[in-house]
Amino acid sequence: MQPAVYVMANKRNGTLYTGVTSNLPQRAWQHREGAVDGFTRRYGCKMLVWYETAPTMEAAILREKQIKAGSRAKKIALIVGFNPGWNDLYDSIAQG
Template sequence: MTNKRNGTLYTGVTSKLPQRVWQHREGIADGFTKRYGCKMLVWFEMHETMEAAILREKQIKAGSRKKKLALIEAFNPQWRDLYEDIAHG
């Protein structure tokens, strides 16, 4: 999640992506995303298990900002908010 193109980045894990993104967008979830206004979903990955998702989250968080930007740019070069794509799917 981010607040704008090339802005503050947030990486998290959830078993209910549409619901969690909605919470971030509405400011219901206290913490980092609320503080920095990270309301745009610009990248995500799906995993078979929560364990796999958590391992990947740790890997991404340990990576550099440059690597995170490269993931977003490869998947979503326009930095389009992907919430509507997942909200009704």
């Protein structure tokens, strides 16, 4: 599968979770369904609001660390630049 970095949110400008995966559709579905105990289930982060693919898992992990080290304002700017309406992008990746 394609390595990807992604951000889940519970609402527009709400709680954010940044993660990395090799199977974005499956991982986003797990967050949406609350299938895995942890931060996203506890805070209701069910909306996929941003993602970026990477050529390798190592590159995806480096990008995830870069994003996590940034400020909340930088994360929000990243989301707004890619998805100004804070739409849930799950359907667009689940079908592809």
